[in-house]
Amino acid sequence: MGASDFSRLPHIGESLLRKEDYRFLTGAGQYTDDVVLAAQSHAVFVRSPHAHARIERIRTDAARAAPGVLGVFTGADVAADKINGLPCGWLITSTNGAPMKEPPHPILAQGKVRYVGDHVALVVAQTQQQARDAAELVEVDYEALPAVVHVADAAAGTTGAVAGAALHDIAPDNHCFKWAIGDRTAVDAAFADAAHVTRLDLLNNRLIPNAIEPRAVIASYQRANDEYTLYVSNQNPHVERLLMTAFVLGLPEHKVRVIAPDVGGGFGSKIFLYAEDVCLTWAAKKLQRNIKWVADRSESFLCDAHGRDHSSHAEMALDEEGRFLALRVHTDANLGAYLSTFASAVPTILYATLLAGPYRTPLVHVEVDAWFTNTAPVDAYRGAGRPEATYLLERLVSRCAWEMGLEQDELRKRNFITSFPYQTPVALQYDIGDYPACMAQAQQLADVAGFAARRAASTAKGLLRGIGYSSYIEACGIAPSNIAGALGARAGLFECGEVRVHPTGSVTVFTGSHSHGQGHETTFAQVVAARLGIAVESVDIVHGDTGRVPFGMGTYGSRSISVGGAAIMKALDKIETKAKKIAAHLMEASDADIDFANGEFSVRGTDKKIPFAQVALTAYVPHNYPLDKLEPGLNETAFYDPTNFTFPAGTYICEVEIDPATGATRVDRFTAVDDFGTIINPMIVEGQVHGGVAQGIGQALMENCVYERETGQLLTGSFMDYAMPRADDFPDFKLGHVCTPCTHNSLGTKGCGEAGAIGSPPAVINAVLDALRPLGVRDFDMPATPHRVWQAIQQANPSAKT
Structure with a gap:
C-alpha cells in the first residue's frame, strides 16, 4: 500500500480524542513512582558540592550505623566489583583521523568529582527519610580544583595553562574532538569572490529540560x-x-x-x-x-542532562542579487563533564548536516570543536542539534536581508529549494517539500499585509513592534542504520512492530516506540484500524516493556510514526497476505483474486465477501483451514530500517511588542505552518506543535541555565531562578499545514514532535531585533529578558535613558 492510498483510508486525518487520556484524567495513570514493590527500600545519592575537586577521603561509618540503613556504597565499591562506566552511543572521529577522547564516566565518582551534583555515594535505607538522614552523615574530604565552566573559556585555551583545570587525564586541554564537514577550499574561494558577506556571532543558551x-x-x-x-x-x-x-x-x-x-x-x-x-x-x-x-x-x-550550549561564528557569502553562494560556520560545543549517551552526535551529525536549511546554498563548510567543562553533561533536548542549526541559520539569513536592504521573506524566497530530490552539500538528500507554499500560507495566516498598520498602532502607544521569520527544515527518524553506523552510531536505528490479531478480530500491537505524552495509543490505533477496517476501540497498543515487546529503539527524533508506524505497517502487510490466503480458502478462490478493503475480503468480480473477524476466528479455530499451506494463528512481527531521514519543514512568523521603558517583550502574534507529510490525527499534531512552540518561545524569552563562572555553582537551580513560560505568556497560535507526503515510507508521514521547538526561537529573536533596529540595536543573545532588551536599548541609543 502506497502513502497516497493510505492517506485516503478511514480514521486517517481524523481528530479522534486520545484513548489514553481517560486514565490520566481520572488519576489512573501509573508512573514509576506509583509502583510499590514488596520490601521496597529507598535510595538517596550523596552529591558533590564542588564543580571540580579531588576526593581525599570518604567516611561512611556513621551513615552505615544510622537507623534503617541497609547499605552505603562509594566509588571504591564500584571499582571492586569491576563495574564499567557509562558508555557514549556515538563515536565521532576528529579531522586528524583520531577517535574522540572518551574518558571514563563512573557511576559513582572515583578519585575526582567533575561537576556540582556528581555522584559520590549511594545510601539505601528502609525509608526515604532514613536514607536522607544517613546521607547527611557521609563525610567527604575534598581538595578543590580550578573549574572551567563556559565553553568560551575552554575554547580560548585559558584553562589549559591553569594547574588542575583539566577534567580528564585523557584530555589535558579539555578538548574532546574537532569535526568538520564540507569543502573548505571551495567555500573559501566563494567567499573571496562574493559581492557581500554577512557575519554573525551568537550563543545558543543552555537549557534544563x-x-x-x-x-x-x-x-x-x-x-x-x-x-x-x-x-x-x-x-x-x-x-x-x-x-x-x-x-x-x-x-x-x-x-x-x-x-x-x-x-x-x-x-x-x-x-x-x-x-x-x-x-x-x-x-x-x-x-x-x-x-x-x-x-x-x-x-x-x-x-538531568542539559541541552544546547553552543558558541558559534557564522558567515554567509552572497552575490549582488542576494543569492547564497557559501556558508562558513565554526561552533564550540559544550559537552559538560562527561560524554552522555548521544552527546557527541548532537553538535555534529544532527547539527551540521542541517545547516543548508531549505535553501540552495551550493557550498557549506562547518567545523565543530567539542569541549569538556565542569557542568552537568549536555545531550539531546527537544530537536537535538536541529534547533541549534536552525537558530544559527535563520538568524544569519535575517541579518543578510537587513544588511542588503531586503525584506526577510524576500531573501528567503529567492533562495528556497524548489526542485526535488535535492542533494545538499552537507550529506543529506531531501526527498520532497514545498517551502514556498509554507511561506505563502504563513504570510496569509499571519496577515503580514496588515503589519504596517499594527506597527503604527503600537508606535502610537509608545511601543515597538517587530516581525520575525524562520523557515526551518529538520531531519527526523534517524536513519538508515548502515549509514548511521558509518557515521559513528553504536546501535541500529530500526524499529520493531508486532501485530497480534485475536480470535474475535480485535488486535494488540506491540511497538518498540515509546509514548511519553505523544498519544501513541491513539495514533497507532488509528493506523491499524484504518488498515484492517476495524474500530479504533478494538486496537490496543503495548509499549515500554522489554518483557513484552520483541525489540525497539524507543522514541526520540520525531521517529515514532515514520519509523515505528512503518514497522507496524510492514507487519500488517504480512497479516493481510496470510489473511487473504485464509479468505481464499473459505471462499474457494485463488488468493491472487482476493481484495481487502473496509474490513472485508472479497473475490474480485463476484459478490462473495467475508468480514475480517471471520478470517481471524478461522485462523484460531482451523476446522476449515489450509493446514497444508498455513500455520494456525494470525500474528506477525516486522522490523523497519528506513532508507532515509524524513524532512519536515515550515515557516514560522512571530510578531512582538516591546515596551522600550522596561524592555518587557510580549509575543503578540505567532503563526506556524508546517509540512509533516501525511497527518494521522490533526488534534494530536496541533498539540505537539503548541508544546514545541511554547518551549521554543521559553528559550527565546526567558529560560537560561547559568553557572557561576569561577566556582561552577549552578545559579539557576530552581524555578525561582530558572524562568519557565506559563500559559499567559503566549497568544493563541495560528497553525497551518502543507502536505508533501514522504516518498520512502508507506504512511507518507514525516514527524511533528520537535518542529515547534526548532522553528520558534529564531522567529522570536528576529522579531525582537526587527523591533529594535530603528534604535540601532543589531544583535544580542537569547533569552530576550526585559533586562537584556532594556540594556540593549540603552547601549544602542543613550538618549533613550530614563
Missing part, C-alpha cells in the same frame, strides 16, 4: 532465577537495557527486564542511561532488596 515527572528508578532482583526488573522513567527501554547489560554491568540481556510505564514528559532528557539506573540495579542484587529512587526537583536541575 524540566519534564513534569522527575526521573525515577525502581530496581528489583529475583534470586530464584537470577533476574532483574527495572522500572524507569525512560524513553527507550530496550536501549537502556542494551547499554546497561552489554557495556556496564556485563549481565546477560535476557536476564534483565526494563519497564517504562507512563512517563510524564521526556523531551530527550530521558533517552539516556544515567548513573542512578545502573547504581540501583547493581545495589538491588548486593542487598537482595527492591530499591526506589525518585529525583526531587533540585536534583533534576543539577543532574
Whole structure:
C-alpha cells in the first residue's frame, strides 16, 4: 500500500480524542513512582558540592550505623566489583583521523568529582527519610580544583595553562574532538569572490529540560532465577537495557527486564542511561532488596542532562542579487563533564548536516570543536542539534536581508529549494517539500499585509513592534542504520512492530516506540484500524516493556510514526497476505483474486465477501483451514530500517511588542505552518506543535541555565531562578499545514514532535531585533529578558535613558 492510498483510508486525518487520556484524567495513570514493590527500600545519592575537586577521603561509618540503613556504597565499591562506566552511543572521529577522547564516566565518582551534583555515594535505607538522614552523615574530604565552566573559556585555551583545570587525564586541554564537514577550499574561494558577506556571532543558551515527572528508578532482583526488573522513567527501554547489560554491568540481556510505564514528559532528557539506573540495579542484587529512587526537583536541575550550549561564528557569502553562494560556520560545543549517551552526535551529525536549511546554498563548510567543562553533561533536548542549526541559520539569513536592504521573506524566497530530490552539500538528500507554499500560507495566516498598520498602532502607544521569520527544515527518524553506523552510531536505528490479531478480530500491537505524552495509543490505533477496517476501540497498543515487546529503539527524533508506524505497517502487510490466503480458502478462490478493503475480503468480480473477524476466528479455530499451506494463528512481527531521514519543514512568523521603558517583550502574534507529510490525527499534531512552540518561545524569552563562572555553582537551580513560560505568556497560535507526503515510507508521514521547538526561537529573536533596529540595536543573545532588551536599548541609543 502506497502513502497516497493510505492517506485516503478511514480514521486517517481524523481528530479522534486520545484513548489514553481517560486514565490520566481520572488519576489512573501509573508512573514509576506509583509502583510499590514488596520490601521496597529507598535510595538517596550523596552529591558533590564542588564543580571540580579531588576526593581525599570518604567516611561512611556513621551513615552505615544510622537507623534503617541497609547499605552505603562509594566509588571504591564500584571499582571492586569491576563495574564499567557509562558508555557514549556515538563515536565521532576528529579531522586528524583520531577517535574522540572518551574518558571514563563512573557511576559513582572515583578519585575526582567533575561537576556540582556528581555522584559520590549511594545510601539505601528502609525509608526515604532514613536514607536522607544517613546521607547527611557521609563525610567527604575534598581538595578543590580550578573549574572551567563556559565553553568560551575552554575554547580560548585559558584553562589549559591553569594547574588542575583539566577534567580528564585523557584530555589535558579539555578538548574532546574537532569535526568538520564540507569543502573548505571551495567555500573559501566563494567567499573571496562574493559581492557581500554577512557575519554573525551568537550563543545558543543552555537549557534544563524540566519534564513534569522527575526521573525515577525502581530496581528489583529475583534470586530464584537470577533476574532483574527495572522500572524507569525512560524513553527507550530496550536501549537502556542494551547499554546497561552489554557495556556496564556485563549481565546477560535476557536476564534483565526494563519497564517504562507512563512517563510524564521526556523531551530527550530521558533517552539516556544515567548513573542512578545502573547504581540501583547493581545495589538491588548486593542487598537482595527492591530499591526506589525518585529525583526531587533540585536534583533534576543539577543532574538531568542539559541541552544546547553552543558558541558559534557564522558567515554567509552572497552575490549582488542576494543569492547564497557559501556558508562558513565554526561552533564550540559544550559537552559538560562527561560524554552522555548521544552527546557527541548532537553538535555534529544532527547539527551540521542541517545547516543548508531549505535553501540552495551550493557550498557549506562547518567545523565543530567539542569541549569538556565542569557542568552537568549536555545531550539531546527537544530537536537535538536541529534547533541549534536552525537558530544559527535563520538568524544569519535575517541579518543578510537587513544588511542588503531586503525584506526577510524576500531573501528567503529567492533562495528556497524548489526542485526535488535535492542533494545538499552537507550529506543529506531531501526527498520532497514545498517551502514556498509554507511561506505563502504563513504570510496569509499571519496577515503580514496588515503589519504596517499594527506597527503604527503600537508606535502610537509608545511601543515597538517587530516581525520575525524562520523557515526551518529538520531531519527526523534517524536513519538508515548502515549509514548511521558509518557515521559513528553504536546501535541500529530500526524499529520493531508486532501485530497480534485475536480470535474475535480485535488486535494488540506491540511497538518498540515509546509514548511519553505523544498519544501513541491513539495514533497507532488509528493506523491499524484504518488498515484492517476495524474500530479504533478494538486496537490496543503495548509499549515500554522489554518483557513484552520483541525489540525497539524507543522514541526520540520525531521517529515514532515514520519509523515505528512503518514497522507496524510492514507487519500488517504480512497479516493481510496470510489473511487473504485464509479468505481464499473459505471462499474457494485463488488468493491472487482476493481484495481487502473496509474490513472485508472479497473475490474480485463476484459478490462473495467475508468480514475480517471471520478470517481471524478461522485462523484460531482451523476446522476449515489450509493446514497444508498455513500455520494456525494470525500474528506477525516486522522490523523497519528506513532508507532515509524524513524532512519536515515550515515557516514560522512571530510578531512582538516591546515596551522600550522596561524592555518587557510580549509575543503578540505567532503563526506556524508546517509540512509533516501525511497527518494521522490533526488534534494530536496541533498539540505537539503548541508544546514545541511554547518551549521554543521559553528559550527565546526567558529560560537560561547559568553557572557561576569561577566556582561552577549552578545559579539557576530552581524555578525561582530558572524562568519557565506559563500559559499567559503566549497568544493563541495560528497553525497551518502543507502536505508533501514522504516518498520512502508507506504512511507518507514525516514527524511533528520537535518542529515547534526548532522553528520558534529564531522567529522570536528576529522579531525582537526587527523591533529594535530603528534604535540601532543589531544583535544580542537569547533569552530576550526585559533586562537584556532594556540594556540593549540603552547601549544602542543613550538618549533613550530614563
